[in-house]
Amino acid sequence: MNKHLNELIALAKNDQTIDSYAPAIEAADKKVKKAQKKVDAVQEEIDTLTKEISQNEEKVKSFDEQLKILNEQLASNAKKAKDISTEKEMQALSLEEDIAKEKMTFANEEIERLQGINETKKELLKEAEERLQARNEELTAIAEVVNVEKAEIEQSKGELFVKREELTRNLEQKVLAFYEKIRIWAGNTAVVPVKKQACYGCYMKLNDKTYAEVIKAEEIVTCPHCGRILYIERVTPEA
Structure with a gap:
C-alpha cells in the first residue's frame, strides 16, 4: 500500500476519534444547563413572590395613610358639628362622615385581605428558598461530576493531538x-x-x-x- 495512503488513513482515524468526543462534551454541558434551568426557574419564582409581597406592602401602607387622613377628617368634623346652626349643614356633615366611614371600612378590609395574601406568599417564598438551596446543591454536584468528565476527555484529546502532530510531521506537506x-x-x-x-x-x-x-x-x-x-x-x- 502507498506509504502516504497509510499515513492518511492513520491521521483520518485519529481525527475521527478526536471529534468523537464532541457529543460527550455536549452531553456533559447539557446536564449542567438542565440543572441551571431548574435553579433559574425557582429563582424567578422567588423574585416574583418577593415583588408581589413588596407591592402588597406598599398598598397596605397607602391604605394606612388613607385611614390616618380619614381619622383626622372625622375628628375635624366632630369639632365642626359644635358650630353647625342649620339642618342642611348637619345633613351635609353627616353625609361626609358616612362616606368617610365607608372608606375606612373598605381600607381596613383591604389591609386585612392584603396581609392575609402576604402571609400565604411568605410561606410560599420560604418553601421556594428551600427548593432553591436544594437546586443549587444539585447544580454544584452535577458541575463537579461534569468537570471531572470533561477533564478526562480533554486529557484524552490532548494525547490524540500529540499523536496527530507526530502523524502530520511525518506526512508530506x-x-x-x-x-x-x-x-x-x-x-x-x-x-x-x-x-x-x-x-x-x-x-x-x-x-x-x-x-x-x-x-x-x-x-x-x-x-x-x-x-x-x-x-x-x-x-x-x-x-
Whole structure:
C-alpha cells in the first residue's frame, strides 16, 4: 500500500476519534444547563413572590395613610358639628362622615385581605428558598461530576493531538494540504473505505477502473463522485 495512503488513513482515524468526543462534551454541558434551568426557574419564582409581597406592602401602607387622613377628617368634623346652626349643614356633615366611614371600612378590609395574601406568599417564598438551596446543591454536584468528565476527555484529546502532530510531521506537506482541503467540507469522512465496490462517503458505486486502482493502493485515489480519499480495509488473519 502507498506509504502516504497509510499515513492518511492513520491521521483520518485519529481525527475521527478526536471529534468523537464532541457529543460527550455536549452531553456533559447539557446536564449542567438542565440543572441551571431548574435553579433559574425557582429563582424567578422567588423574585416574583418577593415583588408581589413588596407591592402588597406598599398598598397596605397607602391604605394606612388613607385611614390616618380619614381619622383626622372625622375628628375635624366632630369639632365642626359644635358650630353647625342649620339642618342642611348637619345633613351635609353627616353625609361626609358616612362616606368617610365607608372608606375606612373598605381600607381596613383591604389591609386585612392584603396581609392575609402576604402571609400565604411568605410561606410560599420560604418553601421556594428551600427548593432553591436544594437546586443549587444539585447544580454544584452535577458541575463537579461534569468537570471531572470533561477533564478526562480533554486529557484524552490532548494525547490524540500529540499523536496527530507526530502523524502530520511525518506526512508530506503536499499530501497533508490535500487531505485538509477535503476535510474542510467532508469533515470526518475525508478518508473512507470502499465496500461492495461503493464509496462509503457518498455511497455511490465505483467504476471498475477506479475500483481496481483502489485495490492496488499504489497511489492515492479519490472518489470520482464526491472527491473523498478511498482505501480498502485489509482483512487480517486474526480478523
